[in-house]
Amino acid sequence: MKIIQDINELRSTIRAWRQAGERIAFVPTMGNLHQGHFSLVDVARQHADRVIVSIFVNPMQFGPSEDLDNYPRTLQQDCDGLTAHQADAVFTPTPALMYPRGLDVQSYVEVPKLGDHHCGGSRAGHFRGVSTIVTKLFNLVQPDVACFGQKDYQQLAIIRQMVTDLSMPIEIIGVPTCRADDGLALSSRNGYLNAEQRAIAPALYQSLQWLKAQLAAGEADLRALEQQTKQRLQEAGFRPDYLNISNQLTLEPAKLASEPLVVLAAAYLGATRLIDNIEI
Ligand SMILES: Nc1ncnc2c1ncn2[C@@H]1O[C@H](COP(=O)(O)OP(=O)(O)OP(=O)(O)O)[C@@H](O)[C@H]1O
Ligand SMILES: CC(C)(CO)[C@@H](O)C(=O)[O-]
Numbered sequence: 001m002k003i004i005q006d007i008n009e010l011r012s013t014i015r016a017w018r019q020a021g022e023r024i025a026f027v028p029t030m031g032n033l034h035q036g037h038f039s040l041v042d043v044a045r046q047h048a049d050r051v052i053v054s055i056f057v058n059p060m061q062f063g064p065s066e067d068l069d070n071y072p073r074t075l076q077q078d079c080d081g082l083t084a085h086q087a088d089a090v091f092t093p094t095p096a097l098m099y100p101r102g103l104d105v106q107s108y109v110e111v112p113k114l115g116d117h118h119c120g121g122s123r124a125g126h127f128r129g130v131s132t133i134v135t136k137l138f139n140l141v142q143p144d145v146a147c148f149g150q151k152d153y154q155q156l157a158i159i160r161q162m163v164t165d166l167s168m169p170i171e172i173i174g175v176p177t178c179r180a181d182d183g184l185a186l187s188s189r190n191g192y193l194n195a196e197q198r199a200i201a202p203a204l205y206q207s208l209q210w211l212k213a214q215l216a217a218g219e220a221d222l223r224a225l226e227q228q229t230k231q232r233l234q235e236a237g238f239r240p241d242y243l244n245i246s247n248q249l250t251l252e253p254a255k256l257a258s259e260p261l262v263v264l265a266a267a268y269l270g271a272t273r274l275i276d277n278i279e280i
């Protein structure tokens with residue numbers, strides 16, 4: 001597997017693949033790769049001749065009091081995993097390569113509306129940072145397809161909208177959330193949890209499943225269900241950030257139980273913020 005650190009090498013690698021008539025799939029990540037990321041690589045492989053992964057802890061999507069400095073960086077281990085999953089190349093740029101003029105003067109991409117609530121509400125500027133870096137990476141890699149996890153449900157919706165709005169000729173594939181045996185969605189940030197917190201963590205997905213069961217049993221008061229589920233999270237030891245029953249397409253608060261629904265949630269265990277979601 002090729003490890004690419006500069007833009008000229010990236011462009012010449014992509015050009016050679018294109019000249020050979022090969023189809024290219026792209027998996028953007030922030031590294032510290034786990035089985036969730038590898039499932040994206042495996043799906044990417046089914047859609048293309050070449051699979052390229054990026055590893056970049058993007059400063060533009062972190063808030064000032066977030067974990068940018070502590071975010072786990074495990075490049076050697078990540079490369080071993082990507083080799084085992086037959087990725088063809090990994091692009092690992094530095095912040096200076098991606099933002100040579102600095103973040104204050106960086107042009108940006110922002111998708112309206114879809115980023116208003118949920119993670120966008122709690123993490124000001126986060127989705128501007130995501131849309132901007134994904135646009136830059138798409139411009140560099142120019143893939144035919146790109147894979148994103150459904151765990152980051154709002155992110156996936158925003159990327160789909162961005163690609164449509166800006167006429168980017170890229171097929172976006174959403175990949176189901178990979179979970180531990182006890183239901184916890186795999187996430188790099190799970191590594192921050194101590195043993196006691198790790199034992200509590202599956203209660204996030206269990207609460208979403210409980211909510212889904214209440215809807216299946218005919219409960220129709222969506223706002224009351226949100227409150228009850230947050231209460232359950234609190235009782236389990238979480239500090240809920242948000243828990244919203246939303247319309248799957250607009251991500252706006254759902255009004256009726258008959259709409260296509262998704263429940264989006266974020267909650268803290270200590271300083272660690274976990275997210276998850278469930279479609280109804
Ligand atoms: N458990 C998972 N199942 C499927 N896809 C996942 C999973 N976790 C992450 N992804 C996807 O991998 C891509 C890269 O995500 P990222 O590198 O932020 O991983 P992460 O483990 O979610 O990290 P973080 O803890 O920062 O959220 C995203 O498209 C994300 O949705
Ligand atoms: C898509 C992404 C790689 C952009 O930095 C990031 O938000 C992530 O890891 O989900």
Ligand code: BAL
Binds near residue numbers: 061152
């Ligand atoms: N998985 C989304 C990246 C982030 O939390 O910044």
